[in-house]
Structure formats: C-alpha cells, structure tokens
Amino acid sequence: MRLRYFWVLIPSILVLAGCATAPRNSPASLESPAAAHGQEARAFLASFDDDEWDDDFLFGDDLDDGPPVRDPFEGLNRAIFDFNGLVYEAAFVPVSRIYGAIMPDEVRRVIRNFFGNLRSPITAANHALQGDLTNSGRTLQRFALNSTVGVLGLARPSDNHPVLSQVPSTDMGETFARWGIRDTPFLMLPLLGPSTVSDAIGSFGDRFFHPATYILSTEENLYFSVAEVTNGSVELMRDYGAIVRSSIDPYAALRDGYIQFRRARLERPATEPEPPGPVVREPDL
Amino acid sequence: MKNRKMSLHALLGFLVLALGAPALRAESDPLVLLRDTVDTIVERLFPDGVAADPASAMPEVRRLVEERFDFSVISRRAIGRGWNRLSEAQQVRYTTLFADLLMHTYTDRLTGLRRPQFEWGGVQELGRDRVEIDSTILYEGERYAVVYRLVRMGGDWQVYDLVIEGVSLVGNFRSQFTSVLDRRGPEAFIQTLEDRVAAQKAGS
Numbered sequence: 001m002r003l004r005y006f007w008v009l010i011p012s013i014l015v016l017a018g019c020a021t022a023p024r025n026s027p028a029s030l031e032s033p034a035a036a037h038g039q040e041a042r043a044f045l046a047s048f049d050d051d052e053w054d055d056d057f058l059f060g061d062d063l064d065d066g067p068p069v070r071d072p073f074e075g076l077n078r079a080i081f082d083f084n085g086l087v088y089e090a091a092f093v094p095v096s097r098i099y100g101a102i103m104p105d106e107v108r109r110v111i112r113n114f115f116g117n118l119r120s121p122i123t124a125a126n127h128a129l130q131g132d133l134t135n136s137g138r139t140l141q142r143f144a145l146n147s148t149v150g151v152l153g154l155a156r157p158s159d160n161h162p163v164l165s166q167v168p169s170t171d172m173g174e175t176f177a178r179w180g181i182r183d184t185p186f187l188m189l190p191l192l193g194p195s196t197v198s199d200a201i202g203s204f205g206d207r208f209f210h211p212a213t214y215i216l217s218t219e220e221n222l223y224f225s226v227a228e229v230t231n232g233s234v235e236l237m238r239d240y241g242a243i244v245r246s247s248i249d250p251y252a253a254l255r256d257g258y259i260q261f262r263r264a265r266l267e268r269p270a271t272e273p274e275p276p277g278p279v280v281r282e283p284d285l
Numbered sequence: 286m287k288n289r290k291m292s293l294h295a296l297l298g299f300l301v302l303a304l305g306a307p308a309l310r311a312e313s314d315p316l317v318l319l320r321d322t323v324d325t326i327v328e329r330l331f332p333d334g335v336a337a338d339p340a341s342a343m344p345e346v347r348r349l350v351e352e353r354f355d356f357s358v359i360s361r362r363a364i365g366r367g368w369n370r371l372s373e374a375q376q377v378r379y380t381t382l383f384a385d386l387l388m389h390t391y392t393d394r395l396t397g398l399r400r401p402q403f404e405w406g407g408v409q410e411l412g413r414d415r416v417e418i419d420s421t422i423l424y425e426g427e428r429y430a431v432v433y434r435l436v437r438m439g440g441d442w443q444v445y446d447l448v449i450e451g452v453s454l455v456g457n458f459r460s461q462f463t464s465v466l467d468r469r470g471p472e473a474f475i476q477t478l479e480d481r482v483a484a485q486k487a488g489s
Contacts, residue, residue: 109425159426166428245485246390248477249461256460257452264451 069259070185077188081251084191088240096233108231110154115228117146117153122209126170130178138167168268172202177266186255194258315416315435315442316408322353323403331400355443356384358436362445363458367466375475382478389485399425
C-alpha cells in the first residue's frame with residue numbers, strides 16, 4: 001500500500017519538510033497578486049539576466065530527467081484517470097470520511113501494520129529474485145518477529161532494530177526493472193491508479209507471494225483487499241484531494257511523480273551496509 | 286607522550302578558535318543554516334507536538350521560509366524552457382500565480398499532522414556553489430527520504446529544490462506546466478493557473 005500510493009503523500013511530506021509556504025523573492029505580496037504587475041515584479045524578472053542564471057543551472061535537471069516517459073495510451077489513461085476521479089468522489093471519499101470518523105488514528109495504524117506485515121513475503125521473495133539475499137533474510141526476520149512478538153503484525157517490535165526496520169520494500173515491478181525490463185509504457189489502472197505495463201504485471205505476480213492468496217478463498221480475498229484499501233482510504237483520499245487541488249494537470253503530476261519515484265528506487269544500492277558500531281580511539285597527531 | 290598529545294590538542298583548539306573562527310561561522314555551512322531554519326519552522330508549526338492554527342503560525346513561518354527558499358529560482362526552474370514561450374506580461378503573471386499556488390497548497394494541509402522528527406545526513410557537492418543535503422523525516426513510524434538542494438547566491442545558501450523519496454518538487458511542477466503548455470498553449474496555461482488558484486481561494 002505504501003509503495004503504490006506513496007506519491008500521494010508528497011504534499012504532506014512537503015509540509016513536514018518545512019516548505020510550508022511560498023518562499024522568498026516572491027515578486028509581490030501574496031495577499032495582493034495585482035501588485036505583481038508593478039515595479040517590483042519587473043525588477044525581479046530583470047534579475048534573470050544575471051550571468052549566474054545560465055542554462056545549465058536553470059535547466060540542468062531537464063537534461064538529467066532520464067529517458068522521456070512513454071505514454072502511448074495517454075488518451076485512454078486520461079479517460080481512466082477521470083473515471084477514477086468520479087469513483088473516488090462518489091464512493092471512496094464518503095467511505096473514508098465515515099471510516100476516519102469511526103476509527104481513531106491509532107487503531108488505523110495498528111490495522112495498517114497488520115496488512116503491511118502480511119506483505120513481507122512479497123518483499124522477501126523479490127529481494128531474493130533480485131539476488132539480494134541479505135535484505136531477503138532481514139525481511140523474513142522482521143516478518144517472524146512482528147508476527148510473533150508483535151502479535152500477528154499488529155505491533156512492530158522490529159522498529160527497535162534499525163537493521164530490520166530500514167530494510168527497503170520492493171516488489172516484482174522493481175525486480176523486472178533490475179532484470180532489464182524497465183521504462184515500459186505508463187498505465188493508469190481503473191481504481192488502482194498509476195502504474196506501468198511491467199509494474200502492473202508485477203503486482204499480479206506478487207499476489208502469489210501473499211499469504212492471503214493461500215489462506216483465504218477468492219471471495220474472502222476480495223473482502224480482504226477491500227478492508228486494506230478502506231483502512232488506507234483516509235490518508236489516500238486526503239492526499240488525492242491535495243494533489244488535485246494543487247495541480248493544473250493532476251494527471252501529468254501523478255504520472256511524473258510515479259515515474260520519478262520508481263526510477264529513484266532503482267538507484268538505491270541493493271543492500272544497505274551494516275551501521276558501524278561505536279568507534280572509540282584517540283586521533284593520531 | 287599522552288600529555289604531549291593533550292597539549293597539542295589544546296594548542297590546535299586554541300588556533301582554531303583564534304584564527305579559524307571567522308571561516309567556520311555557522312552562516313557559511315549550508316547544513317547548519319538549513320537545519321536551523323527547518324528546526325525553527327517545525328517549532329512554530331508544531332509548538333506542542335501538534336499542528337498550530339495555520340492563521341496564527343503562518344506569518345512568521347513565511348518569513349522564515351523566505352529567508353532560506355529561493356522562490357525566483359524555484360519558479361523559473363519549474364517552468365524550464367517554457368519560460369521563453371511566455372510574453373513578458375505572462376511571465377509576471379506566472380510568477381505571481383505560482384507563488385499563490387504553492388502557498389495555498391501547503392498552508393491548508395497542517396490540520397491533523399503531528400510534529401515529525403528529522404535526521405540529517407551528509408552534504409554532497411553538486412558542482413560550483415551547489416550542494417545536496419540528505420535528510421530523513423520520521424513520521425508515524427515511517428521513514429521518508431528528503432533531499433534539499435541548495436545554491437550559493439550572493440554569498441548566501443538558498444534552497445532551490447526538494448526531492449522527496451526521489452520525486453523532485455520542481456521537476457513535478459515542470460512536467461505539469463510542460464504538458465499544459467504543449468497541449469493548450471501559453472494563454473490557456475496562464476488561464477488554467479488562474480482558475481486553479483481561484484478555486485483554491487474559494488475553497489479555503
């Protein structure tokens with residue numbers, strides 16, 4: 001859940017990161033945008049003639065953005081995005097409001113822990129498929145600890161062990177990418193949101209590593225998924241609303257956020273090194 | 286032998302204080318500057334561990350952010366080469382509307398949030414007068430990687446981009462702006478920005 005929907009958390013993180021308001025050098029008072037047409041704004045624009053505003057600095061990231069996003073189905077994807085928006089407004093938003101009002105934050109967090117813990121076999125299997133046996137083993141240790149001491153994953157005693165709590169999550173879409181199948185066309189999935197062809201196939205494959213697939217019947221699995229989505233719906237809908245309200249092209253914002261997020265995960269080293277122990281020694285002079 | 290080392294320590298310490306202090310002032314260290322700014326902002330935003338009333342906290346928070354975030358660079362990079370497709374009047378309009386968009390987006394999102402914790406990582410040189418500072422935000426049991434990008438302009442370090450779990454704030458805006466500019470042209474781009482900002486104001 002965290003992985004698929006991470007991009008929608010970005011507005012919250014921005015606030016937490018301290019970028020909570022409009023930054024400096026604004027051309028005019030934000031309370032009176034009309035004043036922007038005045039002298040101050042013109043002086044501000046003139047500052048772009050300075051030598052330090054060279055193309056490399058201003059647009060360097062344009063060149064580093066990686067291969068362009070492939071979106072051959074953009075027309076269909078945008079139609080599905082609009083459809084999803086209607087369903088979210090009609091069904092998800094009311095459900096999330098009622099659910100959020102009934103369930104205290106703490107209870108929702110415990111339930112989120114439970115669902116998250118059950119996804120551990122997916123993470124462990126994919127670390128192994130990527131050849132990262134260290135993180136695969138750590139994920140299984142975490143699964144064992146949280147399922148037993150943490151009472152079926154409701155608590156996360158693994159948080160007290162940095163080696164276990166900082167194991168990165170992964171999935172089959174990432175496994176495909178590490179095998180060389182990457183930059184496949186972008187897809188907007190009905191109800192589920194942004195993905196790519198390889199990520200969508202990967203999520204289907206990941207179901208085979210989910211314990212519920214083997215423990216529950218098909219119908220029970222459906223209820224299980226509905227419960228998982230409902231529990232996460234409060235944050236999901238809050239952040240979906242924020243994205244839509246803050247974007248002039250929400251579809252493009254989601255597509256870019258999803259692709260940037262997925263690409264960044266591939267740059268992460270396969271295994272984090274063990275944190276060094278305390279070193280006590282006198283410096284040589 | 287040990288005494289001699291201690292004397293050397295003392296001497297070096299004195300030399301650093303006496304000769305090096307001007308060069309080691311906090312103002313010259315982008316990490317110290319950024320950490321101080323973020324700490325102070327977070328203290329104002331979450332005075333008792335939970336979000337303050339935005340209306341009362343915002344004036345000072347805005348002043349603090351204005352000291353450390355360079356909006357002129359952020360807005361210009363957010364539109365990239367599309368800047369040259371705007372007339373001068375449209376450029377002025379764009380810069381104002383973008384400021385409005387950012388402000389309204391992030392001021393109404395505090396309710397219900399709790400004070401996050403920060404871990405600061407290393408400083409990497411990106412090139413002449415540009416650095417990247419790694420940090421981790423710990424919030425409700427999850428860890429989020431946030432990278433601040435800073436540039437030294439006029440002797441002062443300014444934030445010009447934030448990269449959150451690999452997603453660049455500026456890059457994300459640029460993808461939207463480019464998409465609208467390409468599909469609908471500059472006039473419709475400005476109009477869409479105006480409509481969005483007006484809708485935000487109506488909703489708040």
